[in-house]
Amino acid sequence: MSAGPNPSRRRFLTSTLALGVWTLGGFPAAGEEVKAAAPTPATPPGFGLWLQFAQDGGLTILTNAVEIGQGTHNAVIQIAAEELALPFSSIRIAQAPVSPEFIDRRIENYATFGSIGFRLSLMHLGPVCAAARDMLLRAAAAQWKLAPAECSVAEGAVHHAASNRKIGYRDLLTDAALLTPSTAVKRKPREQWSVLGKTAPRFDIPPKVDGSAVFGIDVERPGMLVATVLHAPTFGGTLKVVDERPARAIRGVHLVVRLPGAIAVVADGYWPALKGARALKPSWMPGPHADMDQEKFRRRLLAAAQQGTGRNYTVEEVPRTDIAAVAKNLADATQVIDLTFDVPFLAHATMEPMNATAEVSADSAELWLSTQSALDTQRGVAKALGLPQSKVTIHPQLAGGGYGRRLEHAFAVEAALIAKAVGKPVKLIWSREVDMRAGGYRPAAAARVRMALGADRMPTAARVDLANPSILDYSGVTLGPPSPADWAATMGWGGQKYAIPALHLNCTKIDEGVPCGYWRSVGASQNVFFLECVIDQAAHAANLDPVEYRRRLFAKETRRLRFVDALAERANWSQTPAPGHFRGMAISQGNSAISGHVVELSIAAPGKFRLHRVVAAIDVGVIANPDTVEAQIMGGTLFGLSAALFGEITMKNGVVEQGNFDSYPVVKMGHVPPMEFVVLGNAETDRPEGAGEEGVASIAPAIANALYAATGLGVTRLPLNRAGWELVGPG
Amino acid sequence: MNYSIMVNGRERHVDADGDTPLLWVLRDNLKMAGTKFGCGAAQCGACTVHLEGEAVRSCVMPLQAVEGKHIVTIESLAATPQRVLQQEWIAHQVPQCGYCQSGALMAAASLLAHSPAPTDAEIDAAITNICRCGTYPRMRAAIHSAAQRLANTARTA
Numbered sequence: 001m002s003a004g005p006n007p008s009r010r011r012f013l014t015s016t017l018a019l020g021v022w023t024l025g026g027f028p029a030a031g032e033e034v035k036a037a038a039p040t041p042a043t044p045p046g047f048g049l050w051l052q053f054a055q056d057g058g059l060t061i062l063t064n065a066v067e068i069g070q071g072t073h074n075a076v077i078q079i080a081a082e083e084l085a086l087p088f089s090s091i092r093i094a095q096a097p098v099s100p101e102f103i104d105r106r107i108e109n110y111a112t113f114g115s116i117g118f119r120l121s122l123m124h125l126g127p128v129c130a131a132a133r134d135m136l137l138r139a140a141a142a143q144w145k146l147a148p149a150e151c152s153v154a155e156g157a158v159h160h161a162a163s164n165r166k167i168g169y170r171d172l173l174t175d176a177a178l179l180t181p182s183t184a185v186k187r188k189p190r191e192q193w194s195v196l197g198k199t200a201p202r203f204d205i206p207p208k209v210d211g212s213a214v215f216g217i218d219v220e221r222p223g224m225l226v227a228t229v230l231h232a233p234t235f236g237g238t239l240k241v242v243d244e245r246p247a248r249a250i251r252g253v254h255l256v257v258r259l260p261g262a263i264a265v266v267a268d269g270y271w272p273a274l275k276g277a278r279a280l281k282p283s284w285m286p287g288p289h290a291d292m293d294q295e296k297f298r299r300r301l302l303a304a305a306q307q308g309t310g311r312n313y314t315v316e317e318v319p320r321t322d323i324a325a326v327a328k329n330l331a332d333a334t335q336v337i338d339l340t341f342d343v344p345f346l347a348h349a350t351m352e353p354m355n356a357t358a359e360v361s362a363d364s365a366e367l368w369l370s371t372q373s374a375l376d377t378q379r380g381v382a383k384a385l386g387l388p389q390s391k392v393t394i395h396p397q398l399a400g401g402g403y404g405r406r407l408e409h410a411f412a413v414e415a416a417l418i419a420k421a422v423g424k425p426v427k428l429i430w431s432r433e434v435d436m437r438a439g440g441y442r443p444a445a446a447a448r449v450r451m452a453l454g455a456d457r458m459p460t461a462a463r464v465d466l467a468n469p470s471i472l473d474y475s476g477v478t479l480g481p482p483s484p485a486d487w488a489a490t491m492g493w494g495g496q497k498y499a500i501p502a503l504h505l506n507c508t509k510i511d512e513g514v515p516c517g518y519w520r521s522v523g524a525s526q527n528v529f530f531l532e533c534v535i536d537q538a539a540h541a542a543n544l545d546p547v548e549y550r551r552r553l554f555a556k557e558t559r560r561l562r563f564v565d566a567l568a569e570r571a572n573w574s575q576t577p578a579p580g581h582f583r584g585m586a587i588s589q590g591n592s593a594i595s596g597h598v599v600e601l602s603i604a605a606p607g608k609f610r611l612h613r614v615v616a617a618i619d620v621g622v623i624a625n626p627d628t629v630e631a632q633i634m635g636g637t638l639f640g641l642s643a644a645l646f647g648e649i650t651m652k653n654g655v656v657e658q659g660n661f662d663s664y665p666v667v668k669m670g671h672v673p674p675m676e677f678v679v680l681g682n683a684e685t686d687r688p689e690g691a692g693e694e695g696v697a698s699i700a701p702a703i704a705n706a707l708y709a710a711t712g713l714g715v716t717r718l719p720l721n722r723a724g725w726e727l728v729g730p731g
Numbered sequence: 732m733n734y735s736i737m738v739n740g741r742e743r744h745v746d747a748d749g750d751t752p753l754l755w756v757l758r759d760n761l762k763m764a765g766t767k768f769g770c771g772a773a774q775c776g777a778c779t780v781h782l783e784g785e786a787v788r789s790c791v792m793p794l795q796a797v798e799g800k801h802i803v804t805i806e807s808l809a810a811t812p813q814r815v816l817q818q819e820w821i822a823h824q825v826p827q828c829g830y831c832q833s834g835a836l837m838a839a840a841s842l843l844a845h846s847p848a849p850t851d852a853e854i855d856a857a858i859t860n861i862c863r864c865g866t867y868p869r870m871r872a873a874i875h876s877a878a879q880r881l882a883n884t885a886r887t888a
Contacts, residue, residue: 069828069864201824208829209817211765211805215830218764226759251748269759270768271751351769351777351830351863400767400830401863432770627824631866635827638865661774661861669867670855729855 014049015135017177024132024181025049025101049101050128051080057156057170059086061125062096064103064110065117066372067204068402069635070692071628072117074202078624079121082195083129083187084136085153086169088203098374098394109478110375113407113518115591115690118624122688126187132176134185139175140167190622190686197681199627204398216370216397217355221425224357225254227266227418228273228429230280231438234654235513236287239263247276256280257421264418270429277431289513290654294344297651300510301446301467302342308448308465310508317485318494318505326452326504329461333452337537341449343526343718344648346442346519347664352400353435356415357427364391365416370399372406373477380476384413385420403639404518407477408440433659439515441649442522443468445489447530451500457542458552459500464493464530466507471522474515488518492527492697496589497560498535498553514651520639521696524590529718532586532701536708546705547573547585559619559682563587563594567617570678571598581612584706586698592687594619595633595694597702599673603710608728611673611703616695619680622688629691630677636695637675642666644700645727646719670729734798738763739807749795753787754778756794757804765805765833769861776860779834779841780804786841805833813840815880819873827864835860839874847885848878 016023052060061080067073077091096102096110103110104120133153140158141148144165152159157166190197207213232238244256247265252272257264265276304310315321330336356369358381365385371377374394382389399406415428430438445468452461470486489507519525539549547568554560564587568574577583580602587596600613618633646665650657658664704715707725717723734745738761745760752771757763757780766789769777773788780789781803808814816839826832835858842849842857849857854871862870 069826071827201821204829205821205824205826208826208832209820209836210809211763211833213829214764215767217768220762220764269747269751269755271748271755271759274771349863351767351775351828351861353768399828401828403863429768432772432774631824631827631869634868635865638867639863660770660772662772666861666863667865667867668855668861669858669871672867672871675868730852 015177015179015181016049017174021055022053022173022177023049024051025128050096050125051132053169053173055170055173057168057173058090058092059084060092060094062094062102063121064096065121066095066112066374066396066399068112068372068399068406070117070632071202071625072112072121073204074200074628075118075624076121076125077203078196078200079125080129082193083126084133086156088200090156095396098378098396103375107479111373111407111477112402113372113404113477113479115593115692117690119688119690127183127185130185130187131181131183134182135176135179136169136172138179139172142175143167197623200625202628213398215352215400216368217352217400217429219357219368219397219427221357221359221368224425224427225266225268225422226270226273226427226429227264228270228277228431229262229264229414229434230277230282231262231434232284232287234284234287234290235292235439235515236289237261238285238287240283240285242280242282244280246279250276250279255422257418259414259417262414264414264428266418266422266426274431286654292512292514292651292654294650294652297444297512298342301444302340304467304508304510305340305446305448305465307508308506310465310467310506311485313485313490313505313507317487318490318503320501320503321505322502323504325502326461326463329452329502330450330463333460334455335453335457335541337449337451337453337534337541339449339534339537339714339716340446341530341533341716342446343444343529344650345444345514346643346647347436347649347658348403348405348440348519349436349664349666350401350403350405353430353432354411354438355427355429356412357425358415358419359425360385360416360420363387364393366393366395367412367416368395368397369412370397370406371409371412372399372402372404373409376477377409377412380409380413381416385416403520404522405440407475407518409476410438436659436664437656439474440517441514442519442525443471443516445526447526449530449534451534451538453538453541457538459498459538461502461504462500463504464506466505467510468507469511469514469516470509471516471518473511475517477518488523490527491523492531492588492590495591496531497557499555520636521590521693524588524693524697525643528586528588528590528697529701529704532698533704533714533716536584536705537714550585550587559684560594563596563617563619563680566678566680567596567598567615570617570676571600571615573598582706582710584702584704584709586701586705588694588698590697591690591693593621593689593691593694596698597637599702599706601703601706601710604728607724608726609707610728610730614673614675614699615678616675617678617680618691618694619682620689620691621682621685623679623681624688626679629679632691633677633679633695634675636693637699638667638672640696640699641671644703644718644720645671646721648719648722671727734794736797736799737801739803745794747794749793751794753780753789753792753794753797753802757789763804763806767830767833769831774861775831776838777831777834779837779860781837781841784844786838805837808836808840811840812881813843816840816843816873816877819877819880823869823873823876825866825869825873827866831860831862835862835870839870843874843878843881847882849874
């Protein structure tokens with residue numbers, strides 16, 4: 001889902017020295033014709049100035065990735081430390097301005113999503129850092145009248161070992177800045193890494209343990225007021241009438257602002273704003289979706305999945321698509337596994353509720369917010385205010401969780417409109433209830449999977465009839481050119497490499513106005529559940545162990561075989577479990593990384609199970625920081641476990657029934673089973689494949705498969721408590 | 732109305748309505764942003780502070796109920812013996828996004844002050860804070876490490 005590079009753009013490296021600061025940047029792309037250019041004031045878009053060396057030799061590296069807990073900022077510092085042989089203490093990272101020269105050229109956006117932060121950073125910042133290293137070497141070599149190849153870098157200095165001389169970077173900056181940057185310099189090969197690939201304590205952690213880390217919600221601006229909003233209780237509802245006086249009568253409330261679909265109360269602080277909002281008794285027009293009902297919607301999804309008369313995906317959209325072959329193989333099959341599944345809407349429930357701080361004047365606007373989509377936010381705010389995009393300045397902040405929720409920017413537009421109405425800086429904070437009910441959900445979905453099995457009970461085809469609303473109808477983030485297909489609905493099917501010779505994916509869009517968005521692992525979050533449960537039922541039909549079945553299905557996929565073996569071995573799969581214990585495996589192939597789980601559970605009582613052990617494994621290809629990868633697979637597992645056990649957003653009479661954590665429960669410390677982690681890299685790929693979305697999708701099917709092994713009954717519905725299963729604690 | 736509260740050892744004067752939750756007194760009146768807003772309904776624990784030595788959820792603790800009382804926030808945890816928790820949080824690389832961690836640390840500090848060698852079951856019962864990033868296993872390990880270090884300190888004292 002990334003946009004390819006535009007071949008008509010030339011790539012340049014630029015180098016400037018001003019006020020003692022040497023600034024270097026650009027985007028050399030491997031395999032492209034590039035020309036090193038002298039510094040020019042007219043820098044083409046996308047060729048930002050990423051490295052700034054201060055006079056003392058310290059480095060500030062800019063990034064267009066945001067830190068949402070996934071550790072990407074630390075990985076960027078590791079890249080700089082690796083290429084430039086600088087100690088961590090000499091490097092700081094700063095958020096790049098949200099302007100054209102800092103857009104990432106691969107995704108044509110300034111956004112953080114899809115587990116691609118480290119990959120893009122390595123691809124784009126790595127060569128820039130390498131070019132800077134090259135210029136420092138050349139500068140020192142020129143002073144010493146040596147060839148650069150005779151010199152090396154270490155500890156922030158250029159060394160000539162043979163003569164035991166060194167010059168610190170601070171004494172080379174002026175000379176280096178005058179050299180023409182070379183784009184022929186490659187970043188260090190992975191075999192020579194001494195910083196990347198090793199655990200490096202994260203620089204962002206100490207401020208997070210002493211209360212000093214500043215999140216978007218913590219931003220303070222002089223003269224700032226605070227606002228909160230009420231939204232129409234039904235999606236698409238609008239305000240009919242409201243008497244503002246009860247809000248304005250609250251001490252500390254300044255005014256009430258009406259927005260499309262919302263009422264804002266602006267006050268000295270959050271508490272008076274909230275009291276003001278609670279004092280209002282607005283009448284709302286219900287809008288077209290006021291009879292949205294969860295059970296009726298679920299039945300619509302299931303009926304559509306049964307019928308399978310939606311849009312067929314093409315072979316360009318889903319590899320191995322062959323509709324005729326699937327029909328034939330289903331007709332000729334020795335056995336057909338025919339299962340229908342359904343899953344609910346899910347909220348992200350980031351711990352930091354949506355918020356944004358805005359200052360708006362007649363001809364400009366400035367916003368501070370936790371966001372994953374700074375450029376789309378800038379565009380959306382500019383449009384709402386009727387300003388040129390260049391007049392809107394966005395300051396992305398440290399985010400208290402993203403998980404894809406912060407790819408949307410409706411709350412930023414609200415903040416900007418409120419600030420414009422008020423004429424003062426305004427911090428808008430959504431209450432937890434408003435946040436929970438504002439949409440952006442992982443779509444509810446149903447799927448009918450028909451897997452044709454041959455005489456040997458191996459798959460000959462799979463037909464997948466999906467039914468769901470489309471994220472693409474609602475999301476405000478630009479991830480690529482407009483697409484006729486709901487590609488998100490296929491994630492987990494398109495990239496899987498099981499030996500299923502022919503696929504037929506079909507999707508019927510069922511929409512009743514519930515806004516949907518990207519939820520950590522996106523379409524894989526439902527499709528891995530569907531696929532991995534079917535695989536286990538096919539294994540049962542083949543009278544084969546589910547791990548052995550997967551081994552056969554991965555016949556020639558050496559990387560996947562190695563992964564399955566590593567996971568199975570750590571989980572002691574080949575050893576008989578303790579009496580009453582049952583195991584289940586599930587693999588996620590939703591993104592480029594491979595991840596999966598083996599869970600071991602026992603049935604404590606009818607409808608109650610106990611988790612004895614969860615082994616989580618991940619292969620991300622190239623690892624920046626092994627500790628961070630472990631943290632991500634740990635976190636992804638627990639994020640997915642919440643959804644697996646209880647996660648659901650439901651609607652009755654058009655109103656979301658959940659509001660706070662009492663009605664939308666999530667996993668707490670007491671739910672956490674004994675966990676072990678297997679973190680694998682892969683020497684054969686040069687690509688970091690990202691860990692941010694792994695672990696989420698495979699925990700539910702791993703549990704479902706273990707329950708299937710225990711009871712002979714498949715789980716075809718999530719959350720588990722709707723399927724009649726409750727997790728109980730240690731006995 | 733004017734209220735006087737003790738925050739981190741200092742007397743602070745606040746002009747706010749008596750029903751203002753301590754969370755918003757800290758954040759909006761005193762500009763102390765270390766204590767976080769997560770739910771406003773005592774469901775998540777992000778707002779945990781110590782009131783007279785006990786962990787409380789400040790989002791439902793009205794100002795008039797804490798007048799004259801001693802409050803300790805995350806900003807002052809380092810001044811207590813439980814700073815060891817902060818060190819172990821770093822050693823175990825606990826935080827991911829970090830937003831819930833102030834509240835979790837204050838809850839853990841209170842636990843260790845009352846229960847110097849907590850079992851896993853005691854930790855589960857005391858730390859009901861929500862972490863959406865899923866750092867619970869590392870929180871638990873850090874609590875055990877901190878408890879061990881505090882016990883060693885006590886033994887050698």
